Amino acid sequence: MPEPRKRSPRSPIRRCAACRRAAPKSELIRFARDPQTLQVLWDPEQKLPGRGAYLCPNPACFRLALKRHSLDRALKAKVEERVLREAQHATETPNPSP
Numbered sequence: 001m002p003e004p005r006k007r008s009p010r011s012p013i014r015r016c017a018a019c020r021r022a023a024p025k026s027e028l029i030r031f032a033r034d035p036q037t038l039q040v041l042w043d044p045e046q047k048l049p050g051r052g053a054y055l056c057p058n059p060a061c062f063r064l065a066l067k068r069h070s071l072d073r074a075l076k077a078k079v080e081e082r083v084l085r086e087a088q089h090a091t092e093t094p095n096p097s098p
């Protein structure tokens with residue numbers, strides 16, 4: 001029996017390359033591989049062309065991705081650590097502890 005599924009065209013489901021959790025694209029961090037240079041870029045607006053891979057906005061997933069090269073594998077390209085760190089830094093929730 002076919003499973004009736006509601007599709008939300010605005011928020012397709014993507015999978016985190018590190019922990020494999022599925023989540024709406026809008027909740028994940030996108031990385032895109034530039035089709036020309038094959039450089040992997042952080043894509044905060046999720047608009048860049050080219051192949052994309054996703055991570056949860058979660059420090060554990062960034063660590064895992066760095067350690068296991070999950071994004072490199074997902075994108076079949078070398079992901080510079082700098083790019084990951086930049087994205088992680090920007091997505092970290094500021095913690096204004098007194």
Ligand SMILES: [Zn+2]
Binds near residue numbers: 017018019020058061
């Ligand atoms: Zn994850």
